[in-house]
Amino acid sequence: MAAKGRRNEIHKIQPNGLTVSELCIGTGIFGMQTDEDLKAKLDELKNDYRKGDATAASRNSFSNFTFFWRLFAMAIIGSTVNRRFVLAKRPESPTSPASRDLFELQSVDVPELADGEFLVESHWMSLDPWIRGTMNGNRSYQASVELGDVMRALCAGRVVVSRNAAFPVGTPVSGMLGWQDYAVTDGTLIRKIPENAPLELGLNLLGINGQTAWFGINDIGKPKAGETAVVTAAAGGVGSIAVQLLKAAGCRVIGLAGDDEKCEWVKSIGAADCINYKTTDIGKALSVLCPDRVDVVFDNVGGAMLDELLLHLNTNARIVLSGALSRYNAKPEPLTNWLQLHINRATMKGYIFLDHFDRFDEADTDMMRRWERGELLYREHIIDGLENAPDALSKLFDGSNRGKLLVKIR
Amino acid sequence: MAAKGRRNEIHKIQPNGLTVSELCIGTGIFGMQTDEDLKAKLDELKNDYRKGDATAASRNSFSNFTFFWRLFAMAIIGSTVNRRFVLAKRPESPTSPASRDLFELQSVDVPELADGEFLVESHWMSLDPWIRGTMNGNRSYQASVELGDVMRALCAGRVVVSRNAAFPVGTPVSGMLGWQDYAVTDGTLIRKIPENAPLELGLNLLGINGQTAWFGINDIGKPKAGETAVVTAAAGGVGSIAVQLLKAAGCRVIGLAGDDEKCEWVKSIGAADCINYKTTDIGKALSVLCPDRVDVVFDNVGGAMLDELLLHLNTNARIVLSGALSRYNAKPEPLTNWLQLHINRATMKGYIFLDHFDRFDEADTDMMRRWERGELLYREHIIDGLENAPDALSKLFDGSNRGKLLVKIR
Structure with missing residues (x-):
């Protein structure tokens, strides 16, 4: 997979040649007409919809048929099958892998x-480390998923039936829609995706990854030109954005990643160097690469790696606690070098992107501008089919993913 | 020792009935006159000086005799003996006690x-935990003290000879003057103590203790009315001020201290409760006393105590890393619960009061106002005589001090 600035949206058509959204709209409007008539009439709507012109599609579909549309759409919805994964049992321990049998x-x-x-x-589902944390049944970033509840995930898709004027049919949206084909929502914490962006960008640069990097760097990291920044899991979905934002802020960026291929990619997107932490003594490498010590740590790992980084802090260093991949390691990894926070007057802060929902516009506007200019490169690791999501989750923890991990639902 | 809002200054006269400052001034002015004449003439000056009227004392002493004064003052200074402690050897380890033989x-x-x-x-020297840290020869808050160098300490006293118009003779000052009777300075990082405050207040509420509490709480803790705050080493010089500032901000304050007498005192200055950490299970006690969890942690200890506190954080908690008394414990105490910083979006920040020297006026003005209103209570543990300073330092680490630890030099 090569690095790329943009990615064309692949809009997969269902086996019958119509997406459920089209079926809903069409059947709603045209009621008992034949399939042939239906398909012909739908062409216009499909064009609007494909172009992402939600307003036109919505206007056409609703027009004077609202009453009938609702009546029949409800009937169709009632008979539309929604595949979903629920949590069937809890993992053996908070650090044990999420095996297939935990999901139903x-x-x-x-x-x-x-x-x-x-x-x-x-259409797309984002697989992120926090999901594993909701399966344990203890206090975590998010409320726990109860047994029998739908697994939580951020997804991007389109509105297919609407009783909410702010979200007409066709609107591209992202939000906490869960491991399923269809989700009903009242719009709470739902974001609209810009029409000129591919849907999955709403899960990446304009979603959890972009916002996690953006708020961590702007609110906590506060990089200044000429400073040294270190990013852990630098080839990951969040880390790779952090590398580029820190570089754009004028920092000299050193990445840490788990193999040479990842390291090469991290360097290709702007890092001055990248340490393969599996084959290199991190402490020695940091001493050589960061002779003036480290001003900003953007950490996605925690544990022993963070502990080593504490020994390289510069005065007034800021440590952005973006993620904690090491928490899933079987052996607990305490921080022994916490005194360095005192000595270096350092700030270490945890945060969660969702807390800043009211400022997403600010972040998205900035990220969109950078993306449109081709300043933000990313790569995606796409898993095809909702049914393969359970097996894919562990990729986040064994390091086998290459970039943003997405499940392509349709 | 009872809690008290103010403390009268004790101005101890040297055995010959004159302080060195008086000798300097007097001898400078009156040159070869007899001791009897000298003493009579000095009465006026002494009165000015005792009253703290530095301007009058200075005006009288300088007047038309500046040239002669300088000439003779230099001669006197040259023959004035300065007792001082230098670092003779380094402690065995960073955690071993600072025994008497390390000092000369x-x-x-x-x-x-x-x-x-x-x-x-x-007149007064402040014994503070950071001093121990400068003896090891490794990177710490402050540069290391080299072998043979004067031990560092904050002291409060008066200007006795001056070639700096901004600091005339008699000016009450505090600053990093070291373990000695006399210090020469160009005024760098030297603070003037308000004339209406006892000298030692410049080492306490208007010095390291007050400023450490004030900047930690205002810049990091940012308490809001109705929040819950926990203060460790709450009976100590910094902790007891933190308790009162947090209480004044509208917090419900829980203290932790090392014996029942200290706990009673902590409650008497405003804490809702105080946990004797030597006889109580801290975790259980915090669960009972802080059912809504903890919003502000003002920590002077670090290590295992801080680790336990991490388990009781509320969302968006702020941890003020004021001190790290546990660093001097022989057994290292890592933080195993660092993941709680993520989960609770918590901020943990180290700082050092001296970094905020340019804002000391702001802090001192606020603290002075509170002290004048009797809103800030404190207690002092006074060690008599510079010669007893080495043995007293360990009191900070074995918990045997009662309040602010001061050495009375004269």
Whole structure:
């Protein structure tokens, strides 16, 4: 996979040649007409929809048929099958791998919409480390997923049925929609994805990865030109964005990654150097590469790696606690060098991108501008099919993913 | 020792009935006159000086005799003995106690003053944990003290000879003057103590203790009314001020201290409760006393105590890393619960009061106002005589001090 600045959206058509959204809209409008008529009439709508012109699609589909549309759409929704993964049992321990048997794939009907709600058909699902944390049943970033509940995940898709004027049919959105084909939402914490961006960008630069990097760097890292920054898991979905934002801020960036191929890629996106932590003594390498010590640590790992980094802090260093991949290691990895925080007047701060929902526009505007200019490179590791999501989750923890881990639902 | 809001200054007279400052001034002015004449003439000056009227004392002493005064003052200074402690050898390890044999008491002449310099006669010396850290020879808060160098300490005293117009004779000052009777300085990092405050307040509320509490709470802790705050080493010089500032900010404050007497005192100055950490299971006690978890941790200890506190953080908690008394424990105490910083979006920040020298006026003005209103109580543990300083230092680490540890030099 080569690094790329943009990625064309692949809009996969369902086996019957129509997406459920089209079926809903079409059947709603044209009621008992034949399939042939339906398909012909739908061409216009499909064009609007494909172009991402949600307003036109919505206007056409609703027009004077709102009453009938609702009536029939509800009938269709009721008979549309929603595949979803629920948590069947808890992992043996907070650090044990999330094996396939912990998940149960169910097929259920799509529920009816209440006023103010809309139905989103997910196209992409984001696999992120925090998901593993919600499976244990203890206090974590997010509330725990209860047994039998749908697994949580951020997804990007389009509105296919709507009883919410702010989110008309066709609107590209992202949000916490879960491990499933369809999700009903009232719009809480749902974001619209710009029409000129591929849907999956709403999970990456304009989603959890971009926002995690952006808020961590702007609110905590506060990089200044000429400073030295170190990014751990620098080839990952968040780390690679952090490398580029820190570089753009004028920092000399050193990455840490788990193999030589990843290190080469990290250097190709702007890092002055990248340490393969599996084959290199990190402490010695940092002493050589950061003779003036480290001003900003953007850490996705925690544990022993963070502990080593504490020994290289410069005065007034800022440590962005972005992620804690090491928490999933079987052996606990305490911080022995915490005194360095005193000595170096350092700040170490945890944060969660979702806390800043009210400032997402600010972050997204900046990220979109950089993306449009081709200043932000990324790569995606795509898993095809919702059914393969459980096996893919562990890739985040064994380091076998290459870039942002996405499940392509359709 | 009872808690008290103010403390009268004890101005101890030297065995010959004159302080060195008086000898300097008097001898300078009156040259070869007899001791009887000298003493009579000095009465007026002494009154000015005792009243703290530095301007009058200075005006009287300088008047038309500046040239002669300088000539003779230099002669006197040259023959004035300065007792000082130098570091004779390094401790066995960074955690071993600072035994008496590590220090050497020397008697040396007071050096001559260059233009812009002045001589301070120290009355009080502050014993603080950071001093131990400068003895090891490794990177710490402050540069290491080299073997043979004067031990570092903050002291409060008065200017006794001056070639710096900004610091005339009689000016009450505090600063990094070292373990000695007299120090020559050009005024760098020297603070003037308000005339209406006892000298030693410049080492306490208006010095390292007050400023450490004030900047930690205002810049990092940022307490809000109704929040819960926990202060470790709450009966100590810094901790007890932190308790009162947090209480004044509207927090419910829980203290941790090492014996029941200390706990009672901590409660008497405003803590809702105080945990004797030597006889109580801290974790259980915190769960009971802080059912809504902890928003602000003002920590003077670090190590295992801080590690336990991490388990009780509320969302968006702030941990003020004020001190690290546990670093002097023989057994290293790592932080195993660092993941809680992520989970709770917590901030943990080290700082050193001296970094904020340019904002000391702001802190001192606020602290002075509170002290004048009787809102800040403190207690002092006074060691009599510079010669007893080495043995007293360990009190900071074995918990046997009661309040601010001061050495009374004269």
